[in-house]
Amino acid sequence: MNVYRAAAAAVVAATSVVVFSGAAFAHVSVQPQGEAAKGGYATVNFKVPNERDNASTVKLEVSMPTEHPLASVMPQPVPGWKVEVTKAKLDKPLEVHGKQITEAASKVTWTADGSKIAPGQFQQFPLSLGRLPEDADQMVFKALQTYDNKEVVRWIEEPKEGGEEPESPAPVLKLSAATDDHHGAGAKAAPADDKSGGHDDEGAARTESAASSVSSDSTARVLGVVGIVVGAAGVAFGVLAGRRRSS
Template sequence: MKASRLAAAGALAGSAVLALSAPAFAHVTVQPESTPAKGGYVVVDFKVPNERDDASTTKVEVNFPTDHPLASVMPEKIDGWKIDVTKSKLAKPIEMHGEKISEAVTKVTWTADGKGIEPGYFQKFPVSVGALPEDADQLVFKALQTYSDKEVVRWIEVQAKGQAEPENPAPVLELAAAKDGDAHGTAAGTADDAKPAAQTAAASSSGSKGGSDTTARVLGVVGIVVGAAGVAYGVFAGRRRTTA
């Protein structure tokens, strides 16, 4: 009875957690494909899920930060989507590779040529961006999601420090500290740098497996010895009882 009550309580708690966390899955988010180091370049994916069950997502607009403009913004071509890149004059020109940049991309719009993102699915929209600012810890991208029934959901609310997440949070990209010599690298260079790390992780995993196998063998031998000792003791005790 006690076990069944605990199981029921656990199931109820799990359901409550899922219920509370479910809306978070519907948010438009920005996810880097590699470490977004300050001063460097990175490919980011704007992940757009369709939480509706009666309409498709047919248009996605992502507004790029104007307080920390990005001189290089290149979206990846996606089948079934038309891409429009909007550039605007900067109030304060920025310098990149020794050249002054007076305009930058302020918005990228993806418009579906067909069905768009159907209910129960999501779509990633990759964009190569850089150079990332060296004087900021994060970048905020405000996004608008338009559905086939003309409804528009605005993911534009910025979460205040120490406050609960807003109902329609804006996608936020957290920036990592720049490493020596990596501040002005490229997205391709970052991807290449990730290969040795992956190989190291694989080697480490293999080493851990070998260590686990050795431990298992030792425990197996110990188990056999203990078992043999138990059998011997049982036989000895049985003989003593028979003699008695």
């Protein structure tokens, strides 16, 4: 019965996380599509939820980090929104693929053009970014969210490591370890002398299969005990019934 109690407890805990963590994510955030590796390129989504019950979001402005200028910032078209990339001169030119880049994107602005983010809804705005810095673990993007009632919410507070989350936190993009291809496509290949051949998926499958077998075995034992008890009860009932008929 401990198996079932543990499963029930896990379900309750997971539900609690979903219920109580909803409010913590009700702000503009940024997440990579796949992996954002240091020194590579990545596609990210800026997720914009509507926090108001009586207004709709009609504009989003995202500032690019000045301490880590990006040579390539390309937005993906979003139906019902027009996008503008603002560029600025760099104090120090960037060297990209043998060419010097003297200006880089400083801000990206999405403005409603036949669409909007209504109450109870959210919208994602994709960007292709690169090259990502090699000497940083994260990038902070300050954002302004404008509603159709002229209210502007400034998501510009930088989170402090080990501190409480700010009231209006800026979107933070976490960077993973650098990859060989500099495109953030995946992890490095396994070394030639690695006897496992890099087949981590097979090991995970074996582990999962073993865990499944243990769980199935526990369930079978419980059912077996129940069957024995039911069978013994049936035999006892038959014996009693026979005695009654004999008397």
